[in-house]
Amino acid sequence: MDVNSMVAGYHDLLVQIRRDLHRIPEVGYTEEKTSAYVAAYLEKEGLLVTTGIARYGVVGLLKSGRPGPTLLIRADMDALPIQEETGHDFASTHSGVMHACGHDAHMAMALVTATVMNKIKDRFCGNIKFVFQPAEEGPGGAAPMIQAGVLENPGVDYALACHIWPTIPEGSIGVRSGAMMAAMFRFDITIKGKGGHGAMPHQCVDALEVGCQVVGALQRIVSRHMDPLNPSVVTVGQFRAGRAFNVIPETATLSGTARTFDRTVWKSWPNRIETVVKGVCESMGAGYDITFEQGYPPTINDGNMSKIVAKAAANLVGPDRVLEPPPSMGGEDMAFFLEKVPGCFFCVGAGNSAFAGIHNPRFDFNEQVMKNGVATFCQAALDLLTQA
Incomplete structure (x- = not known):
């Protein structure tokens, strides 16, 4: 079964997870409920789970059982101090706090990627570390997690992360080699x-x-x-x-x-x-x-890793929907991981005039786009971890 077919069956789960997490947003270094949800999900999937890293960071280690490299897939967990105005029935239950930057979707995509890759772990070698990081919006949880050893035992060879991106069209994947964020x-x-x-x-x-x-x-x-x-x-x-x-x-x-x-x-x-x-x-x-x-260093994508992600995405959404977004003057602490290992921070296109952009009290997106992020993670993981 191809990756798109595998992922298609998880749409309802993706939406459920995203909405569960959307209801309980927590700002940086207060992600107690969020990290507990993530850890419980990973434990249910049978991954080796470590909690309490840099306060609320969580790592789930998926072992294929065969020697090979280790891929890190990272998702950020924190929300913003914004009062939600979407009117959704799954709106934030925490007054003055909202997932207004897509981190709920990032976690949902990483968790479902863990489910899919766990089911097909006989198809790759090595390991996948699913890293759920606190405080991306500030003051930054990536560096403390690295200092705590998340790139070791086993040592990480590659790193991937994605971001919901309202400035490129729905259904597209954005991949840029070199400088991605400032x-x-x-x-x-x-x-x-x-x-x-x-x-x-x-x-x-x-x-x-x-x-x-x-x-x-x-x-x-x-x-x-x-x-x-x-x-x-x-x-x-x-x-x-x-x-x-x-x-x-x-x-x-x-x-x-x-x-x-x-x-x-x-x-x-x-x-x-x-x-x-x-x-x-x-x-x-x-x-x-x-x-x-x-603050954060520049987010620099490795050239070879960007090619691998772009090729994987092209096989999933079509070459005409793999775009090269312009670099952004925004900051992103995935940069700390990319300083240490070759990796790629890619964009999941969510552009739609019906929705407000990120860091807005009415921010939202078409939940259908999340499957593109999961499929890209899965295909890139298979391409990186499958021995010739």
């Missing part, structure tokens, strides 16, 4: 001026005005210091200053993010940003404090 970086700045009466600016150091100059100067890092053929973004998303219309504020606080696909640029952000902030503040007589948080 490296993330956060900065927080406090401008220290001298407050006073709004009618007497000459007696003050206006922290609000200094902050405005800092925002403008930060934009020129990208426009005048970066190679225009190497995309980068600096965004100031928060700016707070002042409490009264006629008072010059003494302090201003700014927070923002910087994104790039280049690891060297990613590492250079602290020096670049502080040089700008220091120069502006000194020229205007202000002081400053600045802190940096280096």
Whole structure:
């Protein structure tokens, strides 16, 4: 029986799992109910299950019983602090929390992949590690799981993960070699001026005005210091200053993010940003404090693994439905796994004008697309783990 035929019979199970998990969303590092559900399912399937990794991480090990490589299939478990507005009868039962980024679907696809591959384990060699990771939305559970040893015993040779992707059409699979998602970086700045009466600016150091100059100067890092053929973004998303219309504020606080696909640029952000902030503040007589948080590295797909996934997908959905999505400036902590082993982070097309996009209180998708993710996982696993 071919993979599409095998997976077709699991549609109802996929939907049930997705909806079960959709009802109990939990933000990063609180995934107690979610991890218990995942562990119970994997144990029922007879996999060797380990729980409590990086707090709530779960690993299910499927052994074929024959020597061979080990493939890691990863799904993220956490939800977002968003109040759901879909009106579904399976909507979130946790106030203010929602699976608005498809992680419920990612878990459902990985769990059903475990079921399918368990039933046909006589058709491949080696092992499959199903890794369910907490806190992808932040602060990041991939690195702690790696530190806890999920890439060992047995050692992982390949890694796969997928994401529901509303920007490519339903029924398609998106595969991109090389840079897929950007490296993330956060900065927080406090401008220290001298407050006073709004009618007497000459007696003050206006922290609000200094902050405005800092925002403008930060934009020129990208426009005048970066190679225009190497995309980068600096965004100031928060700016707070002042409490009264006629008072010059003494302090201003700014927070923002910087994104790039280049690891060297990613590492250079602290020096670049502080040089700008220091120069502006000194020229205007202000002081400053600045802190940096280096987020996820760039998500880089291995070229050979991307070819394997694209070929597997083409056999399932047709070559005309295997697309190359543009790289995204969003961040993804699957990047940490891809730094360690060759792998591919692919997209399950869910584009449909009837549904809102990710990180939206009305986010949704056609549940039929999940079977494409499961089939791609299964076919790629067979191609990787079947000895010639």
